[in-house]
Amino acid sequence: MIFSEFFKDAILDYIYFIEKDYSEKSVLKIICDRYGLSGVERTILFRGITKKYIANKRKQKIANINDLKNQTIFIDGYNVLITIASYLEGNFTFVGNDGVLRDVCESHGIIRNEDLLLKALFLIFDYLDKNKIKETYIYLDKPVSFSGILSQRINKYFNEEKINGFCETVHSPDYNLKNLTDGICSTSDSTIIDKTNTKIFDIPKNLLEFYYSPQFFSIERFINPNFDLIK
Incomplete structure (x- = not known):
């Protein structure tokens, strides 16, 4: 870029x-x-x-890969899927000054490429399985037309593979995720990160680094080349 x-x-x-x-x-x-x-x-x-004090508060919530073992993870479905699919499609992704990976597409839940979305989904399944997640809950936006079909596919896969997980279509995933009291939340939505009481695990960033080893553009490294040395 x-x-x-x-x-x-x-x-x-x-x-x-x-x-x-x-x-x-x-x-x-x-x-x-x-x-x-x-x-x-x-x-x-x-x-x-975002403001430095807000960015620092978000960073304090970020979980690492070792925090996942035997945990329940709650996933902001389209937020996570679209970020991964956007990278797979070749769109620009970057790490904000809060340490969270985001894309520049601003798709607002619009599904442009169902094949890439499904590829992203199975990458998530494989990644979580490798990291011994106890339970997986995925929330999809009910108003999005594809949600019902996708939810059925996910739950069918969970049942066939005997995975302890459930996918649910809800009117507002934000509401459910902001009101979590335990487990780990996965989203890049700033409002959810600020409001939830749980740790945040950045599935897109960690998953893509695991499978593809990208060098993500980092705002903090861009404005301060010595950033990694002074963290």
Whole structure:
């Protein structure tokens, strides 16, 4: 990915102003207009950067692979699936300043490639099986037309493979995940991460690193090449 010449300056300016409590949307427009940022660069700012204290709170919630063993994991279905499928499709993915992997597609639950979505799903099954998950719960958005069929396929697979798991279509996965009291949640949705009382496991980031060894673009490394040395 080739960025605009002044993209780093744009990031630093954006961080400066949101730390001063300026409106994020207003600052975003001003910064994008000033530096002539592309749509991808705009999305990276909007989806990938938050105030430092919020980013640090989110990082403290992030679980590592060793935390998964014998745990119940609750998955924000389309959020996780679409992030993985987006990477498989060749779209740009990046790590925000909160340490969470996101994509730039802003698909809002729209299923563009069912084959890639199913490939992502079976990668998740394989990855969780390798890491000895006790139970898997997947929440799908009921308003999305594909959800009923996908939920049936997932539950059929769970039954056939004797996997301790269940997929449910619900009106608002956000509500269920924000109100968890135990287990581990998997999502990149900022609101859920901020509200839930459980640890967060970034399935897309960890899974893709395991199977494909990508070098994800990291906002923190981009603006500070010594970031890995001072963590």
